[in-house]
Amino acid sequence: MKLRSTQYAPFLLFALAFASCKTQSTTTTKADAKLSQSQGVYQYRDEDPLVKPFFSDRVGVIGRNGMVASAHPEASQVGLAILKAGGNAVDAAVAVQFALAVVYPGAGNIGGGGFMVYRDNTGKAYTLDYREKAPGNATQNMYLDSLGNVRPGLSISGHLASGVPGSVDGMAEAHKRFGKLTWAQVVQPAVDLAAKGFALTERDALGLNRIKNDLNTINPGKTYFLKSAEPTDTVTWHKGDLLVQTDLARTMQRIKDQGRAGFYEGETARLLAEEMGRGKGLITEEDLKNYHAVWREPIQAKYKSYNVITMPPTSSGGVALLQMMRFTEPFPLRKWGWNRDSTVQVMIEAERRVYADRAKFMGDPDFVKVPVAQLVSPEYLKTRWTDFSWAKATDSRTIKGGMIPGYESLETTHFSIVDKEGNAVSITTTLNGGYGSRVVVGGAGFFMNNEMDDFSVKPGSPNMYGLIGNQANAIAPNKRMLSSMTPTILEKDGKLFMVVGTPGGSTIMTSVYQTILNVIEHGMTMQQAVNALKFHHQWLPDKTTFENGAFSDATIEGLKNRGYILEKLTNTLGRMDCVLIRPDGSYEGASDPRADNTALGY
Structure with missing residues (x-):
C-alpha cells in the first residue's frame, strides 16, 4: 500500500504556526547550546554538565559485503557465515x-x-506476516x-x-x-x-x-x-x-x-x-x-525525502510509526535539538494520540476493517492535533481514538541483515x-x-x-492477535538507506520512531542513534517514562511546568539492531549495548 504525501499544505501551515510561536519560548541554557552537530555527526563536549546522551560509547561495525545485527553473538556469527557462503539476506x-x-x-x-519486511536490490518490497493465531x-x-x-x-x-x-x-x-x-x-x-x-x-x-x-x-x-x-x-x-x-x-x-x-x-x-x-x-x-x-502488501509512505517501508496490520507498528512521523514532520526538530523540551513535547503528544488510535482501530485485517489509509492521511492527522497546546500537556482521559467516517467500531527480538547485492x-x-x-x-x-x-x-x-x-x-478462533512489532526499511532518493527494528513490547514503536529521527533529524550515526537514551508515552497510563539521562534538567523542568508526568526508569528501553547505508556505499551495523546484541560485517 503506497501512501503519498499529497495535500499536506494545510497541516504544514497549521504546524508551522505553532512552531513559530514556540520558537520564542523554547528553554535555552548554556548546556543546551554546547550540544551541536558537526559534519553530520551528533557531538557532545566532555565539559557539558548534561548527563551524556548516550547509553555507551560503542561505535558501529563497518562492512562492504554484508552485515548482520542480532540479539546474540552466536546468531550473528551464523548469519555472517551464511552470507560468506554465498547466501543472500533471506538465507x-x-x-x-x-x-x-x-x-x-x-x-x-x-x-x-x-513479521518480516524484505526489500530486494531492485527496490521491490514485501512483507510476511507469520504472527501466531488463536486456536480453533x-x-x-x-x-x-x-x-x-x-x-x-x-x-x-x-x-x-x-x-x-x-x-x-x-x-x-x-x-x-x-x-x-x-x-x-x-x-x-x-x-x-x-x-x-x-x-x-x-x-x-x-x-x-x-x-x-x-x-x-x-x-x-x-x-x-x-x-x-x-x-x-x-x-x-x-x-x-x-x-x-x-x-x-x-x-x-x-x-x-x-x-x-x-x-x-x-x-x-x-x-x-x-x-x-x-x-x-x-x-x-x-x-x-x-x-x-x-x-501482505507493505505500507509505504514519504517522510521528507525518505520512503518508509513498514509492516501493515496485524502489526500496529507500521501504522503507528507513520502516524508519529507525519505528526512531527512539519516541526523543526533539527533546529530545536535532540530531546529539548519543544522536541519532546511534540513527540509525546504524537505518541499519545497514536496509542489511542491503536486501541480503537487495530486488529487482524482478515477479521476487521482497519482503515490504514485514513489513519495516516494528512487530513485525519490534522483533526487529531486540534486540541494540542504548548501551554499544557493534553489529558489522556480526554483523548479517544479518532473519528473515521464509515468505520465500524516486553520480550521480543529483532535482527537486520543486508547482503552484498x-x-x-x-x-x-x-x-x-x-x-x-x-x-x-x-x-x-x-x-x-x-x-x-x-x-x-x-x-x-x-x-x-x-x-x-x-x-x-477481541479473541476469535484462528484470528491473529495485534502486535506492536515494527520491522522497517527506509529508502533515501530511491536507494536503500536504513534497516531498523527492536523488541520492547509496547515501547517498540516509540523506540523505532526515535531511532529513525535520531539519524535523519539529529545527524547521528546509526550506532549513536541506537546508543541514544530514549523515552516513551503510550496514552495510558498517562505518564512519560525515560532512561536515566535522556532529559536535561531544563527539559524536565519545562515539561513538568506544563503538566507532564515524568518517570525515570531503573531499566532501559529498546534493544535495537540496525543497519545504515553510508554515503560511500558501505554498511554501518549498529547493535544495542544495553544487552548482548552483536553486529558483524565483512
Missing part, C-alpha cells in the same frame, strides 16, 4: 531465526511468531470468570496462554520464495548449536536462573533449561557454562529434513499437541496443520513475554509463546504491557 535471516531459537530462548523461537477452540471470553472479570495470569503463563506458532512456516515461506542456498544449509547451524551446545553469556545465565522456579512449577518432571535434574537443586548457571539441548536438536533435525512438515505434522506436532493436552491448552494437531503465514531484511520475532508462557514442549525442548495476552482479553482492560484494546482485537 541469512532464516538461519538467524533458527539459531536464535537455540541460543536466545527468552525471545528467539520456533514456538512463537513474527478459542472463545472471546475464555479468560473471564462468571462475572465477566479477567482471571489473572491465565493469558500470561501456562498452556492456555499460547497461540498457534508461526515462525517455522514463516521461515519456510520466505526461503521458498527468495532463498538461494538449500533449506538444509540454512537450518544446519541451529541443529549443531543445539546438539553440541554453546557457551552461555552472563546475561543468558542470569535469565535462566531467574525463571528456575517457573520452570519447575509449570513443567513438573522436566529438566529443560535447569542446570541439574534435582528439583531442589540450588546450583545455578554461570557465564561460560555449556548449554546442550538434545531434544531441541532432534526437533531442528526434523525441520531440516522435512521442512514445514517437520514442525506442523508428524512427531513434533504430536508432541506439541500432547503437551497442550497435559496442561489443558487448546492447540491441536489440526490447528498446527492448518496454520499458514500470509504475504543490497537485499535487505528486517525481522522482529517474539514469544511475547520473556520465555513466553514458560511451557517447554516435552520431548521437543522449546518454549511456547504467551501471545494470547496480546488480544483484548476484555475490551478496555490492559494487557501485560499496559496496552488497552477494543473489540477490533
